[in-house]
Amino acid sequence: MTVDVLFPYYGDVAMMKQAVESVLGQTSQDWTLTVVDDGYPDDSVPGYFGALAAKDPRITYVRNEANLGANGNYRKALTFVRNELAVVMGADDVMLANYIETVVAAHQQFPSAQIIQPGVQVIDEHNQPVMGLVDRTKRLYAPRVHGSDGRRLLSGEPLAVSLMRGNWLYFPSLCWKSDSFVAMNFREGLNVVQDLALALDLIKAGGSLVVDSTVCFQYRRHRESDSSWRALEGTRFIEEREFFTGMADEFAAMGWRRAARTARLHVSSRLNAALLLPKAMRSKQHEGVRNLRHHVMARPGRSKK
Numbered sequence: 610m611t612v613d614v615l616f617p618y619y620g621d622v623a624m625m626k627q628a629v630e631s632v633l634g635q636t637s638q639d640w641t642l643t644v645v646d647d648g649y650p651d652d653s654v655p656g657y658f659g660a661l662a663a664k665d666p667r668i669t670y671v672r673n674e675a676n677l678g679a680n681g682n683y684r685k686a687l688t689f690v691r692n693e694l695a696v697v698m699g700a701d702d703v704m705l706a707n708y709i710e711t712v713v714a715a716h717q718q719f720p721s722a723q724i725i726q727p728g729v730q731v732i733d734e735h736n737q738p739v740m741g742l743v744d745r746t747k748r749l750y751a752p753r754v755h756g757s758d759g760r761r762l763l764s765g766e767p768l769a770v771s772l773m774r775g776n777w778l779y780f781p782s783l784c785w786k787s788d789s790f791v792a793m794n795f796r797e798g799l800n801v802v803q804d805l806a807l808a809l810d811l812i813k814a815g816g817s818l819v820v821d822s823t824v825c826f827q828y829r830r831h832r833e834s835d836s837s838w839r840a841l842e843g844t845r846f847i848e849e850r851e852f853f854t855g856m857a858d859e860f861a862a863m864g865w866r867r868a869a870r871t872a873r874l875h876v877s878s879r880l881n882a883a884l885l886l887p888k889a890m891r892s893k894q895h896e897g898v899r900n901l902r903h904h905v906m907a908r909p910g911r912s913k914k
Contacts, residue, residue, distance in 0.1 A: 610713050611639045613695040613787065615686040617679070619647040622654065624701035624734075624829070629661070632698070637709040643689040646672040647682045680803055683795050690787045699781035703732070703827035711825040712784035719762050723816035724808060725784040728824035734831035741830070742884065746877065750775030754822045764817035769809060769860065769868040773853070775877035780804035782826035789816060801845040802852045809856060813863065846882050846901065853878065879905050 614632055618625060632642050644658055658670035669689070677685060686697060694716055698704070708727070715725045733739045752771060754761045763771070772778070783804070793810050795803045812818070853875040860869035882901045 610694065610716070611641060611692040612709050612712065612784065613690050613692045614640050614642045615689060615695060615697045616642060616644040616700060617647065617682040617686045617697065618644055618654075618700045619649045619676075619679075619682070620700050622649075622651050625654075626657070627736075628698065628700055628702055628704075631704040631706075633665075634706055635704065635709045636706050637713065639713070640709050641667045641669070641692065643669045643686065644671065645682055645686045645689070646670065647678070648673050648676045679800050680795060680797065683803065684797075687791050687794060690791050693787055694784055695787045695790060696784045697781065699829065701829045701831075702781045703736075703829070705730075705825045705827065707823070708825040711821060711823045715760055715819050715821045716784070716786070718758065718760060719817070719819045721817065722762060722819045723786045723789045723811045724818040725821060726778055726818060727782060727784070727821045727826055729779045729782050729826050729828050730824055732827045732829050734829065739830065743881065744830070746775060746881075747777045747779075750877065751777035752820055754820050759822040761820045762817055763820065764812065764815075766860075766865045766868050768818060769812055769865060770871050772805065772809065772812075773856070773868055773871040773875070776805050778805065778808060779826070779828045782828060783808075789814075799848065799852070801848045806852065806856075813859070846878065849875070849878050850907065 616628070616632075629642070629644075632640065646654060646658075655670070655672060658668070662668040662670055671689075673682065673685070683697060687695075694712065696712070711727050712725050715727070716722070731739055731741075731744045750771065752761060752763060789811055790807075793807060793814070796806045796810070799806055808818070853872045857869045857872040860866075860872060883905045886901050886905070
């Protein structure tokens, strides 16, 4: 079974090459790699991928004529899906050698599941394992896996409630069932929570998720990431707040009252903003301080839609 590895790219060249090498080093050779370069300003990049594609027909390189941004590039990447399973890999993350075989095995056991979350190790910009507060919190919210096979199937409102309490998914590591993934697609206009939104849209439509405890992916978390700066400036929480209140309304319309209440409170998102406040103050991010404080203190309400 072939897995489409979609690779929306814009960022550090050295880390990108490490990510690509990790795909080439898979124990299973049943994959394709499609790189969608969003116009990163480094003249060496096209030549690097051109040389790889000339040696390996499984590799395709596309460079956008105009920068589409994260959301637009993710949506474009989905147009290249051709096989039953797909992953949208981060350009600075690392697949361990057993990634493809792990997600395929999970799919074969639970063929109806739309999403597979395998085991993840978090690394920093120096490739060293790290476990900061954010990731310790993710582990706290993540469901426990029982059974000898190390896998668990989740669905419905309980899964939605779990993700609204704390988003324990690692988006670049997720493997998706392609037909539902492409049909649903990412919501337009989201740049921070587009992955969580897509997962919840599939769950609301009756989809299920497999948690596999096998560690097969390294997720990179470093201070210079776009999401880190958005968090410090507080802008990511503006999007999060609007998203959570909107999801609360959608859950309520479905009769998922617990999920609606949990989304409206979005406690873990508020706590995350509260923890960033001291750093924003020390950095004299005055606008960020205002955004973060508002997110922490805002009264739960309904969306303006």
